[in-house]
Amino acid sequence: MGWRELYALAVRYLLPTIMAAVLLRVMFITAREWRAARRARDLTPPPIGSLTDDAGRQYALGHDSVLGRSRRCDIVLSDAGVAGVHAQIYERRRTVFLQPLARGKVFLNGAALSGRAKLQSGDTVGLGETALTVRLCGRDQGGDEAGPAKAESQCGTDV
Amino acid sequence: MVFLLIALFAVASLTLLAIDGDDTDIWAFVMAGCIVAVLAAEYILFPVLFRHGDRSLLLIINTLAVLGLVFQYRLDPWTAFRQLAWFIVGLTVMGGVVWFLSRWEGFEAGSWLYMGMGLALLAASLVYGSTAGGAKSWVRISEVLSIQPSEFAKVTLCLSLASVLREQRRFTGYLPLFAFILLSVALLVVQKDLGAAALYYITFLGVLMAATSNGWWVSAGVLGAAGGAVAAYHFFDHVRLRVSVWLDPWSLPDTGGYQIIQGLEAVARGGLLGAGLGQGFPTRIPAVRNDYIFAAVCEELGIAAGIIVIAFYLILVVRGAFIARAARDSFRSLLAASATLMIAAQSFIIIGGVLRMIPLTGITLPLVSYGGSSMLGTLMLCGILQAIAQRNGIDRQSARQAKAKRVTQGEGP
DSSP: OOHHHHHHHHHHHHHHHHHHHHHHHHHHHHHHHHHHHHHHHHHSOOOSEEEEOTTOOEEEEOSEEEEESSTTSSEEOOOTTSOSSOEEEEEETTEEEEEEOSSSOEEETTEEOSSOEEEOTTOEEEETTEEEEEEEOSSOOOOOSHHHHHHHHHSSOOO | OHHHHHHHHHHHHHHHHHHSSSSOOHHHHHHHHHHHHHHHHHHHHHHHHOTTSOHHHHHHHHHHHHHHHHHHHHHOHHHHHHHHHHHHHHHHHHHHHHHHHHHOSOGGGOHHHHHHHHHHHHHHHHHHOEEETTEEEEEEOSSSOEEOHHHHHHHHHHHHHHHHHTSOOOHHHHHHHHHHHHHHHHHHHHTTOHHHHHHHHHHHHHHHHHHHOOHHHHHHHHHHHHHHHHHHHHHOHHHHHHHHHHHOGGGSTTTTTHHHHHHHHHHHHHTTTOSOTTTSOGGGSTTTTTTTHHHHHHHHHHHHHHHHHHHHHHHHHHHHHHHHHHOSSHHHHHHHHHHHHHHHHHHHHHHHHHTTSSOOOOOOOTTTSSOHHHHHHHHHHHHHHHHHHHHHHHHHHHHHHHHHHHHHTTSOO
16 A cells, blocks of 8 residues: 555544534534533522612522511511511512511512512512612613613623 | 644645646745745734634634635645635634624624625625626636625625524514515525525524424425425526436436536546546646635545545534523623624535535535635634634633622622
8 A cells, every 4th residue: 555545544544533523512612601501590680670678788689589577588688677587579580579477567669569569670678667679680671871780790690 | 723723634634735747836835835834823923812712613724724725725726725825814704703792892783784784795796797607606806806795795694684683583583584684585586695595594494493492484485495496497497407417417418417417427427435646637627726625635635535535515504503601691692693604504505415415506615615605605614603602701701700799708609
């Protein structure tokens, strides 16, 4: 077999090997990025929204947040009129719900709630003397110019 | 490092082509040198110009393009050099797209502009077009230069889809987009560019699903497409021919079925590792330089190479999905999704056609096929992806900086 044929034989195996090597390298990089993103997401899941009170203080809303005066709650409110465990805001199937928990009243946009209610951006939630403005993350926020920018700093993933 | 592998691929294969035959082909070495130079330039410039660009995407682009260049050289050295020129132009345009998209804000509002431009481009090829290979989609610019406007209309389609679908609207808000899609598809069908028509519609349905998650609408769209296909079958001869040739090419072995039969036989001849670069008979296949390049790759480098090529397009989809998911607003996210979907759908339509899984349509294999407009169009779409990836990286960085600032100022995370 002449050297030309030998070279042809070598190239015959070399070319698919190189292609496979590049493919595997790209797959490896992609898998590594996927795992890193997954880990980052599990550590700090992105908030589903935020609550802002009259003083301008912002509370981040997780997937399931309990509001109340007790320190065991996810969002601790220091209002005297707020019960120990007062209300819950959670997300289910892309909808955010507000659920009163205590016998104390929960107001949504001024109306007293008797049960669960859907929340939208811009709603006002009243617990005790505290009025909280709701801002939800999600592709379509609506709202004024100041709103989305502030909420965006809470929203968004670190992927 | 991986760039070295790609360069090695080019050098090894072109050297083989150089020594194959009686005389040593100097030009093959010239081509190899040019490819290595382009790769080196990319390797140096890319991290400098686009800090957060998607390097893996660049690797995929280069692997496929180099594979294409090697095969174009094997088929016809002159077209290979033309392809190389278009590749360099395309890379520059890709950089230009990234720069352009990063300079200005407000791209999301131009939906009417994008739709208008898209229709104008498609109408231009209808009005000014000359027929080549059964499709009336080429516009002659000069003696040696003709372009395919529908390739650039792909970019305007992505922009239109993203700018309209980024916000939830009432149903009437979507009607202009639906009209635009129907008109575009109709224009393409009239020009007998069925592959592009299918590509546009599939991309539209995919992005619609991604944007609205409305299975009903997408199902309606699929049914509409099925109805349209049946109607096309009844009204257009060339559609009937394509379908009957797809179902049984051996019934028309010398006319309609010739291309498909040659392609299938070539793929079969290749076996696992192929007949060897330069050892096959790809020139028997009509349109082997553009539509049927996949069959040539399978014949000479084997089914293994064919599977790897398909895998590359799949990885491209995955990376495009990453970019789309990491985008901060819906416009950029949908733009990335539509660009990804266009490239992926195009490759699967033509590979499926070559392998006789679906009826054959006249579109090119992105980056591998010969075709300046196709190369430009695909690289523009890749430029869109890189631009969004770049922006994602910048956003991620500023979010990290803002977070660090908040923590040090005691405001809490």
